[in-house]
Amino acid sequence: MTTAPLLEVTGLGVDAGAVPLVRDVSFSLARGERLGVIGESGSGKTLTALALLGLLDDGLRATGSARLDGVPFDLVGASDRDLSTVRGRLAGMVFQEPMTALNPVMRVGPQIAETLRLHGTRTERTAARATAVDLLDRLRLPDPARAARAFPHQLSGGQRQRGVLGIALANDPALLICDEPTTALDVTVQKDIVDLITGLSAERDTAVLYISHDLALVASVCHRVLVMYGGRIVESGPVRQVLSRPAHPYTEALLAACDLSPGARPKAIPGTVPAPGALPEGCVFRDRCAYADDACAVRPERVADASGGTVACWHPRTGAAAAEPAPPPMEAPREAGRVLLTARKLTRRYARPRPRPFAPRAHFTALEEVGLELRAGRRLGVVGESGSGKTTLLRLLAGLDRPTAGTVETADGAGLQVVFQDPMGSLDPRMRVRDIVAEPLRGAASPGRVAELLTAVGLPADAATRYPHQFSGGQRQRIAIARALAPNPSVLLADEPVSALDVSVRAQILDVLRGVTGERGMGLCVVSHDLGVIRYLCDDVVVMRGGRVVERGPVAEVWDDPQHPYTRQLLDAVPVLDRSFSPPRPFP
Structure with missing residues (x-):
């Protein structure tokens, strides 16, 4: 006897007008199962999660089907009134940045209690607040009563994320969606949060959809994994099989890029994820793939599904990539110079x-x-x-x-120069890149000097005429480094x-x-x-x-x-x- 899946997603798509952002995403999720979703920024991971709960921004439209066990209607296309009966009760979501997920002018305990009262789990105010404190205690917050009385800004990042978890888990949902829940947290707090999620999943038989760019974290948390690129799934299967024997070149490239083990040399994937509406014909990854040939432009794409046995590429992955020279060896330890x-x-x-x-x-x-x-x-x-x-x-x-x-x-x-964590916050959005890079220099910087600095950090010279918002996060960080290097x-x-x-x-x-x-x-x-x-x-x-x-x-x-x-x-x-x-x- 087979048990029906808790969540069944079929042909999910997200469009911005005539531009497809996510296309033909299909997967299922059983009770108690943890499914990871990995891929670079812009691959469609977060849009997929938001589409399931009707949280897309205005101007975006979801298509396809998403059926949640116990819900009589399809989640895709449902009214906001209908979805409000699902969100927080049958499905909870933990967002990447807890400060934006929590109400800054409301204490943490009452925010959890509000979720309990809205869905009728605890209708009496005093009982709801007592349950909120008990939940914070189960989430291993020190002095949970004090944390419940605190405003979000009075808690640390890890404590705020526990508060968001409390809201998501308050009504014992069958499905928990976690969107990069530990990205900005240090390693010990990250371990605590991940242990809480996996422990509660096992204890409550809660299904977890875990979105992350950290492959090692997904490997330690999840049973299965979906690999997304260009708004679609390019590989799926058991986490051990996909991450130890990848079938798709993109998965292979992700693994090569994330290897920071001793003696390893991580290899960045050339180029960037293509913008929506600018995807190449044929295989969506072909413009960045080391194995691509002319035939990849006309052959239809195939998805690597480890459980179904299909293959990711139409031709064996030998040829050009196999003939590439090995990455340069790690440099020898440098001699220490004068004290700076x-x-x-x-x-x-x-x-x-x-x-x-x-x-x-x-x-x-x-x-x-x-x-x-x-x-x-x-x-x-x-x-x-x-x-x-x-x-x-x-x-x-x-x-x-x-x-x-x-x-x-x-x-x-x-x-001395400084490179900050958030390049968008440290770059003037009204200045062109040439002026940002030249700003630390005394007098007028020559275009040649700016081009030299941009080349040194791997940016094309024509980037000088553009504004910060026209670049990706990684490119903006390169601009910040170029500016820091300008005065030598x-x-x-x-x-x-x-x-x-x-x-x-x-x-x-x-x-x-x-x-x-x-x-x-x-x-x-x-x-x-x-x-x-x-x-x-x-x-x-x-x-x-x-x-x-x-x-x-x-x-x-x-x-x-x-x-x-x-x-x-x-x-x-x-x-x-x-x-x-x-x-x-x-x-x-």
């Missing part, structure tokens, strides 16, 4: 608000007696959880804040430079940072919560906790033989994609 930047006993304390008028102020110590040294030709990584003092340290090094005690010294003639600084500081980028773009930006710092003999200091990025990019590492340095040394030594328990805890929390990995217990 020195921090001695840096301390930063912040005054808290007075608890009552005329009461003495309490102080919070964000950084306490931290010292470091950065030399020419070396790359230093700074890692630790949120609240460990990483960004405070970077701000002090950059001169964007003043220390309470301690000093920061730079060598004579050593210029000796020191480059980077704050989470790749945290919001998908795996292929991440590989491109890491290669840019390795290349420009290696060629110019610069000193690079990178703050990141991604330990794989630090392992690949840096020579030395500083591990921070609670505003203090708990361990430091060469990256290879610290990773291979961590001395501090906290460092071991961080490394144990990192999901690693090994081709011989053990995924979750196979789903029945």
Whole structure:
């Protein structure tokens, strides 16, 4: 006897007028099953999830069918009134950014209680709020009663994401959709959130649709995986089979781009995901595929389905790609040059608000007696959880804040530039790229100098005439790096430079940072919560906790033989994609 699937999606499409954004997406999901959806930004992952719950923006139209067990109508095309009976009760959604998912002027507990009361799970206000506190306790929030009384801005990123999970799970939904729920979180908080999702899925028999660009995370969480590109599914099947023996060239390319293991050389996928309406004829991936030939332009596309045995390509994947030279070897360790930047006993304390008028102020110590040294030709990584003092340290090094005690010294003639986490927030949207790149230069910069800088970060010279909004996230980060390099600084500081980028773009930006710092003999200091990025990019590492340095040394030594328990805890929390990995217990 076979059990009917909880969710059955057939021929799902999303259109913006006459332009197709998602096309012919079909899959099923059983109770208790966890299905991963992977692919680069612009592949259609989030649009697929939003279409299922009727959350598409105005101007977008969903077609096809999505049937949820227990719901008498088709989710696609249903009225907002009908879908409101499904959202939050039978299906919950966890969004990528909790600050936009939570009401900023409403306390967290009442937001969860509101969901309970709207769907009749708890009709009495006091009972609903008590249930909300109990749910936050089950989500392992410290002092759940205090967290329930807090506004979203008073909680950390991980605590806010637990609040969003509380809203999504309040009515015990049969389906949970998670859209990049841990992208901006550090590794230990990410592990906590993922453990909560998988634990609750197993405990409540909840089906999970898990969207992520982190292949290692999907491998550790999901039973099956869908690979999306250009708005359609190009490969699907059991997670072990798809990620260890990929049948589609795009899946293979994703795996090559995300490999940051020791000794590996991640290989970025050339080009970008084509814009909707500009997809190539024939195989949608052919313009970026290492195996493509002229016949790929006319042959109809085939989807790789590991369970059904179909193949992804019409011709064997040998030929051009097999003849490509191997990626260049990792460079040998560089000799350390002169000291460019020195921090001695840096301390930063912040005054808290007075608890009552005329009461003495309490102080919070964000950084306490931290010292470091950065030399020419070396790359230093700074890692630790949120609240460990990483960004405070970077701000002090950059001169964007003043220390309470301690000093920061730079060598004579050593210029310093910063690359921020969000390039869109650091680039003036009203300026053309040529003016943005030339801005740090004294006097007028020649077009040749701007073109040279754009070439150095892998952008075409004609990018100079365009505006920031006309570029992808990875391209904007390249612009930010080009601007930082313009005055030929000796020191480059980077704050989470790749945290919001998908795996292929991440590989491109890491290669840019390795290349420009290696060629110019610069000193690079990178703050990141991604330990794989630090392992690949840096020579030395500083591990921070609670505003203090708990361990430091060469990256290879610290990773291979961590001395501090906290460092071991961080490394144990990192999901690693090994081709011989053990995924979750196979789903029945």
